Amino acid sequence: MNGFTISVPASTANIGPGFDSVGMALNRYLTLHVQRSDEWVFEHRSEHLPPADAAQEHFIYQMAERMASECEAVLPPCKVVVESEIPLARGMGSSASAVVAGIELANQLCQLELTPEEKLEWATKFEGHPDNVAPALLGGLIVTAETKRTDKVEYFQTDDLNMDLVLYIPNFELKTETARKVLPETFSRADATAASGIGNVMIAGLLSGDYGLAGRMMEADLFHEPYRASLIPNYDEIRQAAREMGAFGTVISGAGPTMISFAPKGTGESIVKGMQAVLPNYSIELMEADRNGLRVEKFQDCK
Structure with missing residues (x-):
C-alpha cells in the first residue's frame, strides 16, 4: 500500500430555508496524511483539534471501520496524521468532513472502489442527512433530497455562483x-x-x-x-x-x-x-x- 493524503472541505449548510437539504463547500480543509504502520495511530496537528483519542476511539477510525465492515473488508493498520482548518461545533461541517474522511480512508485502504454516489449514500446514512456531506464529497453548492420513490439521495450541483x-x-x-x-x-x-x-x-x-x-x-x-x-x-x-x-x-x-x-x-x-x-x-x-x-x-x- 502506498501512502496517501485525503483532503475534505468544510461546508456551510441550510443557507436559510434550505434546511437539511442545501449546502456549500468552503475552502477550509480537514486533511489526513496516511501511511502504513504496525499498529493504528492517530496524531493531531491543529489548534482546532483536541489531543488524539486512542485509535479505536477516534471518530474517523470508527467511520472507516464501519465502512469497511459494511463491505466485509478488514482495515490494515496505519499511522494517520490529522490536520484541520475547520473549528469544531461552529456550524462549518466538521462532523461531516470527518465522516467523509473516514469513508474515504476505508475506500483507499480496502480498495473498495466506491463511486461518488455510493460514498454519498453511505455518508448520508452515517451522518443522518446529506446537506453537509454532499458538498464535502462533491464540492460547490448542492441541493439534495432523500426520496422514498428512488430510495436514494438525489442532488443538483453547481459551482457557478459569483x-x-x-x-x-x-x-x-x-x-x-x-x-x-x-x-x-x-x-x-x-x-x-x-x-x-x-x-x-x-x-x-x-x-x-x-x-x-x-x-x-x-x-x-x-x-x-x-x-x-x-x-x-x-x-x-x-x-x-x-x-x-x-x-x-x-x-x-x-x-x-x-x-x-x-x-x-x-x-x-x-x-x-x-x-x-x-x-x-x-x-x-x-x-x-x-x-x-x-x-x-x-x-x-x-x-
Whole structure:
C-alpha cells in the first residue's frame, strides 16, 4: 500500500430555508496524511483539534471501520496524521468532513472502489442527512433530497455562483443537538407551504443570478432560523450591519453559532474590515466556495 493524503472541505449548510437539504463547500480543509504502520495511530496537528483519542476511539477510525465492515473488508493498520482548518461545533461541517474522511480512508485502504454516489449514500446514512456531506464529497453548492420513490439521495450541483462569502466565527461552540432541540416537531400545512415556497424562490434566485432576491429569501426562512436566533449572540446585529455594508443576505451557517453573509463579488474585504469593528471578539473571514470536494493524492514512497 502506498501512502496517501485525503483532503475534505468544510461546508456551510441550510443557507436559510434550505434546511437539511442545501449546502456549500468552503475552502477550509480537514486533511489526513496516511501511511502504513504496525499498529493504528492517530496524531493531531491543529489548534482546532483536541489531543488524539486512542485509535479505536477516534471518530474517523470508527467511520472507516464501519465502512469497511459494511463491505466485509478488514482495515490494515496505519499511522494517520490529522490536520484541520475547520473549528469544531461552529456550524462549518466538521462532523461531516470527518465522516467523509473516514469513508474515504476505508475506500483507499480496502480498495473498495466506491463511486461518488455510493460514498454519498453511505455518508448520508452515517451522518443522518446529506446537506453537509454532499458538498464535502462533491464540492460547490448542492441541493439534495432523500426520496422514498428512488430510495436514494438525489442532488443538483453547481459551482457557478459569483459571490463573496464572509463568515463570522465566534470563540464558543454550539452543539448541533442543542440547536435541534429548539425546533418544532411539526409544521402546519400553511406554515410548511409558506416555508417551502421561500426555499424554492431562494434556489431560483441563486441559479438565475438574482442574488438580491436569493438574499431576501435567505433571511425570510421559516424552517429553523426563527427558532435558533435566540441561541446565536449578536444575530440581529450581524444581519443588520452586514446588510448596511451591502450583503445580499446573512444566515446561520449550519446549526451555528457561525453566521455567513453572501455578498456582491469584490465587496467581501470591505465587509470583513467593517464587521471587525462591530464584532471585535469574532474571527471574521473571507472565504470561497470549494469546487472540488474530496481529494486524494497518492505517494509512491512511503515507509
